[in-house]
Amino acid sequence: MSTPEKAAPPEASAAGATVGPVQRRASVFDTLRKASDRVPTKWFAAIGTGVFLAATAAFGGLNPVAAEIEAPRALVAGDIHVNEQFAITVQRAVLIDDLREAGVAPAPGTRALVLIATVTNVWDEPQGTAGIDSLGRLIAVDGLGSAEPTGIARMDDQTFLPRLQPDVPVELAIAWRVDAGAFTAGDEITVVLHDQTLYTGSTVLSGRYWADRDVGARVALEIADVGAGTDAAS
Amino acid sequence: MWTVATVMLAAAWSLAAITPPDEAAEAAFPVAVTPGEPAVGRAFAVTVTAPRISEGVTGTSVQQSGARWSAPGIWLVVEIEAAARASDDGALLNRADLQVGGRTFSPSDRPRSMHRVALVTDVPQAGTLAYELPADILGDPGAEAAMLRLALDFDVRLDSVLELPLDLTSLPLEQDAVVRAPAWSGS
Numbered sequence: 001m002s003t004p005e006k007a008a009p010p011e012a013s014a015a016g017a018t019v020g021p022v023q024r025r026a027s028v029f030d031t032l033r034k035a036s037d038r039v040p041t042k043w044f045a046a047i048g049t050g051v052f053l054a055a056t057a058a059f060g061g062l063n064p065v066a067a068e069i070e071a072p073r074a075l076v077a078g079d080i081h082v083n084e085q086f087a088i089t090v091q092r093a094v095l096i097d098d099l100r101e102a103g104v105a106p107a108p109g110t111r112a113l114v115l116i117a118t119v120t121n122v123w124d125e126p127q128g129t130a131g132i133d134s135l136g137r138l139i140a141v142d143g144l145g146s147a148e149p150t151g152i153a154r155m156d157d158q159t160f161l162p163r164l165q166p167d168v169p170v171e172l173a174i175a176w177r178v179d180a181g182a183f184t185a186g187d188e189i190t191v192v193l194h195d196q197t198l199y200t201g202s203t204v205l206s207g208r209y210w211a212d213r214d215v216g217a218r219v220a221l222e223i224a225d226v227g228a229g230t231d232a233a234s
Numbered sequence: 235m236w237t238v239a240t241v242m243l244a245a246a247w248s249l250a251a252i253t254p255p256d257e258a259a260e261a262a263f264p265v266a267v268t269p270g271e272p273a274v275g276r277a278f279a280v281t282v283t284a285p286r287i288s289e290g291v292t293g294t295s296v297q298q299s300g301a302r303w304s305a306p307g308i309w310l311v312v313e314i315e316a317a318a319r320a321s322d323d324g325a326l327l328n329r330a331d332l333q334v335g336g337r338t339f340s341p342s343d344r345p346r347s348m349h350r351v352a353l354v355t356d357v358p359q360a361g362t363l364a365y366e367l368p369a370d371i372l373g374d375p376g377a378e379a380a381m382l383r384l385a386l387d388f389d390v391r392l393d394s395v396l397e398l399p400l401d402l403t404s405l406p407l408e409q410d411a412v413v414r415a416p417a418w419s420g421s
Binding site: 124125126146153154156157158159160161163165166167168206 | 295297298309338340368
């Protein structure tokens, strides 16, 4: 192995006068070749593995990416929950015979479970309270399955299914139709508030939409029974 | 060799620089609106007058069948007169958005107003559009360059959009402006 190396320099210097730049480039590769010739072949695998591991250390190692999952917050009445769409404060829960203004007309054997909540749209576009990408998709009550509210109305002027403007706080009555015996005064219920993620459509979709519903918070409330109600939605 | 490569690189870079973005293929066609003058879009014409900021508004309620209604807060109130052109098939004023900085507001659905009014061919209707705004809107950096955008379809891609720039901070201030429901304008 050493004989070709000793032979190379005399040949290179003999041709030195006419091939100057070529000779410089060749000697860089020659140096590399000579250096790698000195390393035992079986070491290359170990060296390659070491270089690869060292390179991954620059990017956080080989650990799988730790998903950022926060446990849902446990809240009580009056606590505010903020996600990317709305800031919601559930004030109280009442049981009432009916709430026409919020879409629960009187019917035998059923009552209305109503949450009074202060909601602010914290996104940059108006959002509705019913339908896709709306507040109705984000509020559920444990014990009613995943039923969306029967109806939502503003407390101040009874507007049904209002559209919420950005950064304007509104007090809402959110009503579900429930069986008359399902809840009683003093029962504790859990209101589940969901969070969604904003996606921007590309290629085949246009516009922005919300998806990936996760539980963001659970609010524990005690139900008050107002019977038939006096001035129901105020 | 190097000059050819440099020239080609420069040409490629300038071509990339002047290529319109992907959204340009679907951009809307803006039509400038001057207050008091009719502005004509695809299949509808609108005259916008008297934009003003009002503290509190009054009107008639949508929910309570025309009962008197009022609300506190900061509102943008603007009078419009609108009619369809050529055909009123499906001509509703579906988009009448106010853009302030990064936020978009739609006309309030609380009072009876020109919000989503059904337009009639060549028969103008006059009324008010009212926008419920957050209390800090006049301090928003975008308040001086707000834009009112009117269109027949909510999806304005490849459609005409009537645009009225507004400086919210220099509009007249009023108390309890009246939000008028659509009425035949008689002009």
